[in-house]
Structure formats: C-alpha cells, structure tokens
Amino acid sequence: MGNRCAVIGVGQTAYRTRRQDVSIAGLVREAALRALEDAGLTFRDIDAVVIGKAPDLFEGVMMPEAYLADALGASGKPMTRVHTAGSVGGSTALVGASLIQGGVHERVLVVAFEKQSESNATWALSTHLPFNASLVVGAGGYFAPHIREYMRRSGAPEHVGTLVAVKDRRNALLNPYAHLRIPGIDRAMVEATPMLWEPIRYLETCPSSDGACAMVLAAEHKVTGTPAWVHGTAMRSEPIFRAGRDTVNPQGGKDCAADVYRQAGVTDPRREIDVAEVYVPFSWYEPMWLENLGFAAEGEGWKVTESGATALDGDIPWNASGGVLSSNPIGASGLIRFAEAALQVRGLAGEHQVDGARRALGHAYGGGAQFFAMWIVGSDRP
Amino acid sequence: MREVAVVAFAQTRHTGHDEGLTEPELIAPIIREVKEVSGLSRFGFTCSGSCDYLAGAPFSFVSALDALGAWPPISESHVEMDAAWALYEAWVRLQHGDVDTALVYGFGKSSLGDLREIMTLQLDPYYLAPLGLDQVSSAALQASALGADPAALREIVRRSRADGRANPYALDLPDPGDEEFEVQPLRPSDVAPLTDGAAAVVLAAGDLARELAERPAWIAGIAHRTEPHYLGMRDLARSASAADAARAAGVGKGPVEVAELHTQFSHEELILREALGIPPDAVVNPSGGPLAANPVMATGLIRIGEAARRILDGRAGRVVGHASSGPCLQQNLVTVLEA
Numbered sequence: 001m002g003n004r005c006a007v008i009g010v011g012q013t014a015y016r017t018r019r020q021d022v023s024i025a026g027l028v029r030e031a032a033l034r035a036l037e038d039a040g041l042t043f044r045d046i047d048a049v050v051i052g053k054a055p056d057l058f059e060g061v062m063m064p065e066a067y068l069a070d071a072l073g074a075s076g077k078p079m080t081r082v083h084t085a086g087s088v089g090g091s092t093a094l095v096g097a098s099l100i101q102g103g104v105h106e107r108v109l110v111v112a113f114e115k116q117s118e119s120n121a122t123w124a125l126s127t128h129l130p131f132n133a134s135l136v137v138g139a140g141g142y143f144a145p146h147i148r149e150y151m152r153r154s155g156a157p158e159h160v161g162t163l164v165a166v167k168d169r170r171n172a173l174l175n176p177y178a179h180l181r182i183p184g185i186d187r188a189m190v191e192a193t194p195m196l197w198e199p200i201r202y203l204e205t206c207p208s209s210d211g212a213c214a215m216v217l218a219a220e221h222k223v224t225g226t227p228a229w230v231h232g233t234a235m236r237s238e239p240i241f242r243a244g245r246d247t248v249n250p251q252g253g254k255d256c257a258a259d260v261y262r263q264a265g266v267t268d269p270r271r272e273i274d275v276a277e278v279y280v281p282f283s284w285y286e287p288m289w290l291e292n293l294g295f296a297a298e299g300e301g302w303k304v305t306e307s308g309a310t311a312l313d314g315d316i317p318w319n320a321s322g323g324v325l326s327s328n329p330i331g332a333s334g335l336i337r338f339a340e341a342a343l344q345v346r347g348l349a350g351e352h353q354v355d356g357a358r359r360a361l362g363h364a365y366g367g368g369a370q371f372f373a374m375w376i377v378g379s380d381r382p
Numbered sequence: 383m384r385e386v387a388v389v390a391f392a393q394t395r396h397t398g399h400d401e402g403l404t405e406p407e408l409i410a411p412i413i414r415e416v417k418e419v420s421g422l423s424r425f426g427f428t429c430s431g432s433c434d435y436l437a438g439a440p441f442s443f444v445s446a447l448d449a450l451g452a453w454p455p456i457s458e459s460h461v462e463m464d465a466a467w468a469l470y471e472a473w474v475r476l477q478h479g480d481v482d483t484a485l486v487y488g489f490g491k492s493s494l495g496d497l498r499e500i501m502t503l504q505l506d507p508y509y510l511a512p513l514g515l516d517q518v519s520s521a522a523l524q525a526s527a528l529g530a531d532p533a534a535l536r537e538i539v540r541r542s543r544a545d546g547r548a549n550p551y552a553l554d555l556p557d558p559g560d561e562e563f564e565v566q567p568l569r570p571s572d573v574a575p576l577t578d579g580a581a582a583v584v585l586a587a588g589d590l591a592r593e594l595a596e597r598p599a600w601i602a603g604i605a606h607r608t609e610p611h612y613l614g615m616r617d618l619a620r621s622a623s624a625a626d627a628a629r630a631a632g633v634g635k636g637p638v639e640v641a642e643l644h645t646q647f648s649h650e651e652l653i654l655r656e657a658l659g660i661p662p663d664a665v666v667n668p669s670g671g672p673l674a675a676n677p678v679m680a681t682g683l684i685r686i687g688e689a690a691r692r693i694l695d696g697r698a699g700r701v702v703g704h705a706s707s708g709p710c711l712q713q714n715l716v717t718v719l720e721a
Contacts (some may be wrong), residue, residue, distance in 0.1 A: 002478035023508055055440035061511075062435040062503040063462055066708035069608045070615075076626065077715065079608040080471065083434075083462035087442050091459055100659060102477030103383070125440055140656065237428075237458035239448040252455035259457075367444050
C-alpha cells in the first residue's frame with residue numbers, strides 16, 4: 001500500500017439539474033476551491049492534479065483536462081485524466097492517493113465532475129462501437145435484467161427496491177448538496193411513479209445532475225486539520241463478454257472488497273465498518289451490493305435492507321448522504337462516495353453524520369458491472 | 383525511488399487505413415507478444431490509454447479488456463490520454479512496493495473519423511472551439527511563431543519518412559515532393575499521417591526486471607507537466623512544460639544517444655529539441671517518429687517503447703522518450719531510460 005495518505009480537504013458543489021450559472025471550468029473550480037479552503041491551502045500548495053469524468057460525449061468536449069488545466073491551477077504541474085466508466089470518480093481518488101502512497105508527491109488535488117445538462121447522457125450511453133447493434137437504452141435498460149435475475153435468485157419481494165428509494169431520499173433531505181430533495185417522500189409516492197425499466201420505477205433511479213467534487217490528499221508529514229486516513233485502496237476489472245461471468249454478483253466486486261478489507265484488517269464488514277457510501281444508481285443495487293461486498297450472505301441482502309439496518313439509525317448505514325439515487329453527476333458520483341466516506345470519519349458530515357463513525361467504505365462501479373474501485377478510510381492513523 | 387524498467391515492448395504493423403479490425407482484435411496480438419517476450423501471463427497492475435472520440439462511442443476501453451485475458455479479475459485503470467500517461471500511472475503504482483509487474487497499452491483507430499475535427503473538440507468549448515481553429519491551423523500558428531526554416535522542416539520530414547520506410551512497423555511514405563500548403567507554413571507532409579495501431583509495454587521492478595530481460599531499460603527519470611490551455615497565454619515558440627518535465631526527469635544529467643519525440647508536426651521537433659536539451663549529436667526519431675506512423679493514443683507510448691528497445695537490444699546506453707498531449711504541445715511527458 002506504500003506511504004500513508006490522508007484526506008485533508010473535501011469540496012462539493014450543489015448538485016442540480018442545470019448549473020447554468022457556471023461553465024464547466026467554473027463548476028470544477030468551485031469544488032476545488034472548497035476542498036482547498038477545507039484544507040486551509042491554496043492552489044500553490046498542490047503538487048499535482050488528477051481529474052476524472054465519465055465519457056467525453058456527455059459534454060461534447062474531447063479530453064477536457066486540456067481546457068480545464070487553467071481553472072484547476074494545474075499549469076506547471078502534472079495533470080492526469082482518469083476514465084474508468086462509472087467507477088471513474090473512485091478511480092480518480094485512487095490514482096491521486098497512489099501518487100502519495102508511491103512517494104511521488106506530497107499534496108494532490110483530485111477532482112471529478114459531470115455537467116450532464118450540456119447533453120443527454122442516456123443517448124450518449126446508447127451509441128455503441130461500429131458494427132454493434134444497440135439493444136438497450138441507457139444504463140437502466142442495461143441493468144434492469146440483472147435486477148430481475150437477482151429477484152428471481154433471492155426470492156426478494158417487490159417492495160424492497162421501494163424501501164431503498166425512500167431511505168436514500170429521506171437521507172438526502174439532510175444533505176444540503178443533494179440534487180433530489182423530496183419532502184414527505186414515502187412508499188406510496190415512489191410506487192405511484194411510472195415504471196421505466198421493469199422493475200425500476202422513476203423514483204427508484206438516479207437523476208441526471210450537474211456537479212463536481214474535489215479532495216485534497218496529503219502525505220503523512222503534510223497532514224493538517226482533521227484527516228481521514230486511507231486504510232486500503234483497491235481496483236478490479238473484468239471483461240464484459242466473458243461467458244460464465246456472473247453479472248449479478250460479479251467476481252470483480254468480491255475480489256476488490258476482499259483486497260481492500262485485507263489491507264484495512266476488516267474481517268466482518270457489517271460489524272467493523274461504521275458507514276458505507278456505495279454506488280447505488282438503481283434502488284435494487286443496495287441489496288445486490290450488500291451481498292457482493294460481504295455485508296450479507298448470498299440471497300440475504302434484501303433482508304438486511306428490509307430490516308432497516310442500512311438506514312441512518314440502523315447498525316450499518318448505507319448512503320447516509322442520499323447516495324447516487326439523490327445526486328448523480330456521473331463522473332463525480334464515485335468520488336462523492338469516497339469523499340462522503342471521508343467526511344463521516346472526520347465527523348464533518350453535518351446533519352447526515354453517523355454518530356461515532358470511525359471507519360467507512362467508499363465504493364464505485366461502472367461499465368457492465370465490471371469495473372470496481374473501493375477505499376476504506378478511518379479516523380485512526382493506520 | 384524504486385527501480386523500474388521496461389522489459390518488453392510490442393507494436394502493431396501500423397496502417398494508414400482501416401483494416402476492419404475491432405479494437406480488441408487490434409491489441410490482442412501485441413498483448414500476446416509482450417506476454418511471450420516477458421514470460422509473464424499475469425500482471426500486478428494494468429493501465430491503458432485510449433480516446434472515446436476516435437471510436438465515436440463511450441467506453442472504447444471497455445471492450446479492449448476482452449483482449450487481455452482479464453480473468454480472474456485484474457487490478458486495472460485507464461487514462462483518457464496517450465498511453466504514455468498510463469505508463470506513468472503504472473510506474474507510480476510500482477513505487478508502492480507491493481506489486482512488481484505492470485502491463486501498459488494504448489490503441490487508436492484514426493481511420494474511423496475525421497481526426498482534425500475531433501482534435502478541435504479538445505479546445506475550450508465556449509471561447510475556442512466555436513472559432514473553428516482546427517488542430518492543423520493551431521499547429522501552423524505555432525510553426526509561424528517559431529519562424530521555422532522551411533528547409534529544416536523539409537529535412538525533418540525527409541529523414542522521418544526515410545527512417546519510417548526502414549521500420550517495418552511504420553508507414554511506407556515517399557520522400558516529400560512538391561506540395562501546396564496545408565495551412566501555411568505547414569505542408570501535408572509536415573503533418574503526422576492518419577494511422578491505425580496499438581502498442582504495449584511491460585514494466586517490472588528490481589531484481590524481477592533483471593530476471594525477465596537481459597538488458598532492462600531502467601526508468602532513470604519520468605515526469606510530466608501541463609501549461610495554460612489558451613495559446614495566447616504561452617510563448618508558442620517554446621515549450622515550457624516540456625522543459626520543466628525534462629528537468630524533472632533529469633535529461634541533462636548524462637549523455638543522450640537517442641531521443642524519440644512525439645512530433646505530430648515537423649516544427650515540433652525543433653521546439654522539443656531545445657526544450658528537452660537534446661544534444662545535436664543525438665539521433666532523433668530513428669523509428670521515423672510520428673511523422674511516419676501516428677496511431678493516436680499509442681504514439682507517445684511507442685516513443686518510450688522505441689527508445690527502450692534501443693537499450694533492450696544493446697544499441698544504446700541512455701535514451702529519452704517523450705509524449706505530448708493537448709493543442710500545440712500543451713502537456714508533455716519525458717522519460718529517461720538507461721541500461
């Protein structure tokens with residue numbers, strides 16, 4: 001794992017359908033300046049910038065890091081652009097942390113963003129490589145069959161997805177940055193919304209958001225303020241077309257979790273992790289990832305959700321921030337998970353703070369549930 | 383820093399046209415080749431570089447995973463940059479000390495679209511892209527700012543194409559003849575050709591590198607820098623970021639026998655020679671360089687691979703590989719490799 005690394009600053013923009021008050025550069029700069037302010041630093045103190053976002057087709061700017069170098073104070077410094085599909089926000093944090101763990105830099109600014117209002121993400125995701133027919137529309141069209149297969153295997157009752165949607169949307173009411181904040185949200189309201197991709201209803205899916213998130217990462221001797229120490233980092237990828245790949249409970253997710261738990265000394269995640277920010281873009285992915293990440297036995301994830309254990313007052317809160325279901329600037333969504341995990345163990349999560357959180361999991365996934373990025377952060381120096 | 387070396391390098395026989403291969407079909411043979419050369423079938427880390435806009439579709443790197451044999455699942459990442467930056471990320475990862483090998487690859491099929499138009503979409507979308515100042519026009523602005531001697535440019539093109547004809551992996555391009563200007567002062571042969579291709583490198587650390595290769599190409603220094611995006615903010619006749627990266631990588635700490643430079647336009651060789659401090663007697667782009675084969679997103683990695691090859695096969699003792707990104711050499715990466 002290399003040298004010790006800590007999060008010493010977090011900055012987020014408000015997540016909204018349209019941020020027409022700022023350009024793309026203005027959006028990323030807003031998050032970066034807030035992260036620097038949190039760390040008590042300026043751009044001058046930063047050694048390198050790592051930026052991540054999902055496909056460039058989302059904004060129509062090819063390799064936008066070239067254009068964003070000025071807004072992020074990167075001139076004269078190394079700047080790297082990460083792209084690992086939906087997991088990219090998480091990967092961006094890990095590439096930034098790697099620079100410190102490898103002893104190459106002392107302070108690194110990581111930023112991820114999406115400005116979805118610049119185009120239409122669903123259609124940007126529906127074009128395929130030449131000679132390949134597109135049989136699905138958007139991410140929901142791709143993932144809905146996986147959810148139906150999960151329901152078939154586990155025998156989960158149909159209302160479990162609704163419970164996740166209500167829980168995450170209630171949490172979002174406690175997060176001032178969240179995009180979807182729906183007062184009075186309840187099961188009846190979710191169940192009254194249209195079916196988009198069976199069994200995913202409108203309020204069980206993530207929004208399209210504009211937004212950016214940033215973090216300042218520091219080597220041990222540069223730590224200031226209240227750090228969130230990195231206890232483990234891991235990435236895993238698997239091929240999309242491999243026959244026999246279990247796309248419902250992917251091996252890559254299991255292996256990635258096992259790797260990050262081993263580094264952090266976690267043997268029983270449900271008991272030893274205090275709060276988890278997990279990439280749940282469609283409600284049903286909470287019970288599915290509960291199993292994939294070892295918080296529940298196979299086939300039992302939905303029971304953990306149904307018991308209320310993942311609620312803010314449960315024994316293992318998942319997505320106290322409202323999660324991807326409440327804010328989804330795609331390229332930043334993974335980094336927001338990692339940043340919210342850091343805020344929790346720093347005790348700075350505000351109204352959605354989990355009392356006494358000392359160890360947190362940040363998780364992101366992408367592609368055809370084949371790219372995984374995870375970290376565990378803690379209030380104790382490892 | 384931990385000792386890390388290039389122990390294997392492979393590239394496709396690049397083509398100036400679409401051969402009907404998908405990206406996984408393009409990269410599968412070179413992945414197999416570096417596995418055979420290094421004797422490794424699994425790697426501690428894998429990182430690639432590619433660009434969605436070349437394929438005109440999101441996630442062009444996703445299907446490439448199917449060419450790797452990524453099962454059981456692998457520790458892997460991707461940069462939307464030239465794969466030289468993927469090599470940098472892999473070098474950083476190897477510094478952690480817990481893994482000893484890395485696979486790096488990059489690929490690009492420029493034949494599928496209009497590269498000149500695609501590269502224009504890299505500009506600031508509010509203030510620059512709408513002006514229609516395309517990649518070749520901005521390069522021509524830079525060549526004008528440099529006041530490059532037309533005879534010197536012509537000689538760079540002639541030499542690069544001749545070297546390319548002697549390189550079985552590069553395109554077979556004739557000596558430059560009488561040409562109209564593409565955009566003054568650049569002529570069509572001053573512009574790197576449209577190319578499809580891919581490349582792969584294996585990195586290994588410490589004693590393992592010595593086991594895997596007779597003469598590992600040790601990375602003595604590697605660094606990259608960016609600079610302001612707006613052309614008006616820079617002295618286009620110079621490359622401050624290339625000079626900074628060269629200093630950080632330690633180019634000047636010893637002799638340079640060979641330099642492989644990411645010159646997508648002939649005049650860039652003049653700017654980069656000065657910025658990197660390449661001595662006049664060094665051999666520049668003996669492979670023919672990008673003016674003889676430019677598989678975008680792999681071109682920079684090929685520069686490092688071609689430089690490393692000269693260490694691996696015993697022809698040189700200290701070489702430089704360079705990669706660039708962004709309009710008019712905005713971003714530059716410099717590697718020093720030693721025997």
